[in-house]
Amino acid sequence: MEKNILEVKNISLSYQKDPIVKELDVSFMKGKISVIIGPNGCGKSTLLKGISRLLKKETGSIILNDTNMDELSNKEIAKQLAFLPQSATAPEDVTVRDVVELGRYPYRKVLQKVSQEEKIIVDEVLQQTGLFHLRDENINNLSGGQKQRVWIAMALAQKTEIILLDEPTTYLDLGHQIEVLNLLKELNETTGQTIIMVLHDLNLASRFSDYMIGMKDGRVVYEGVPTEMMTPTILKDLFGIEAYIGEDPVDKKPICLRFD
Template sequence: MSRLFTEDLRIAYGDYDIVKNLNLNIPDEKITAIIGPNGCGKSTVLKTVARILTAKSGTVFLDGKAIMKESTKKIAQKMAILPQSPDAPEGLTVAELVSYGRFPYQKGMGRLKDKDRQVINWALQVTGISGFRDRPVDALSGGQRQRVWIAMALAQETDIILLDEPTTYLDLSHQLEVLELLKYLNEKEKRTIVMVIHDLNHAARFADHIVAMKEGNIVKEGSAEEVMTSSVLRSVFNIDAEIGIDPRTKKPMCLTYDLINRFHATEDMAI
């Protein structure tokens, strides 16, 4: 059994169920990508696993214990969450934001100790942003800002990092920078990475384990070879996809696709 998993998880907004009876196991020391159409429950699941949202029923377990029964600081010492498009307070410097990752280890007035400073410096270095430490976060590019937020998550010294669409609004080179960094953290630091991601080819290229969701349910999970198939993508996204092999990574990739019942979809939009 993995360190992080759910049992019969039910998540709802009011009386509307988003997720029903979800049983999800996150492989240890692997990169897991959660894919699926908009509104299928991907981000909702991630937020519930991170304890940002509360499930109506069912349980999220971390190290054999229900996370809702653990203290916030104890959970924050084991699991970090990077939400979608986070905002830093105006004028906050890079080093100051990264230092927030040390909150779970501080007591009293929360002054930084030598150990905290060492970890902050390491997080800045491993994410390649040491040269920006005194710059305001809001003066950086999108890719640089995303690295700062990842550095803050690393400063928490957690084995598990959850990210909600970490490449949103980034250009192609900055997307690859962030994903290559996550791959490095997984391979070199043995961090368990869980990310919600829209780009199917990025999921296939960088994830060891892919979870495909639709309408709050898991349709298929497994390796890229198991999930990135025409039949799975048809079921999940209602598309007719041509799957090939990436000549560089040898991973499956979506070459092109069409909407199933495209004529009817176009006709409906025209009405």
């Protein structure tokens, strides 16, 4: 039986008193890649912000590894869960290594310097993400795909069981999108980390997910494996499109051939 590592129960979230997520229930399986899909404004990003406590919930509870997150400090949560927002930015004049080292903040006291042990962890993550040769480069000199690898490396440096990513392929060309998603898939397979992300591209969502979650109007209305989710009926309800579904010739996952 699959174990749920994260459970969201009856959660409601608002922006400036405008309700976005409404009494939502959803669970995420340990060691799997779960992808959240849905139309713009349905609450996908808001849900991730609520889970990571960047946005205060109004109702409900979030259970992380069988513990209510209300009972955990921010640092305790940061040792179990990393969140990569949609548009991460770095200050001027910082190197790739500087940014990745920020991922170690939950393990350090205020003003404590990076230990030798932490430097080893950072080096390992830089190697793992193919960034070691760029470690002393100013992050603002990197390409979009390289920058996204740096942010992922920073999240990996936290050494968490769960990584949340809000549209990690935004603003990237197709080649860099595949590069980033292949990296996340490889990390999931080699480390067993649970990955939860929001994606807009339905075919990429199907290709790289173990489980898909469909949101609409602030609620989860569909969930299942890609073959259950990528159907004309569900896609019409979620996005208002007439979808024609085929099969990927390589991994046999469902793909949207065209939509009207």
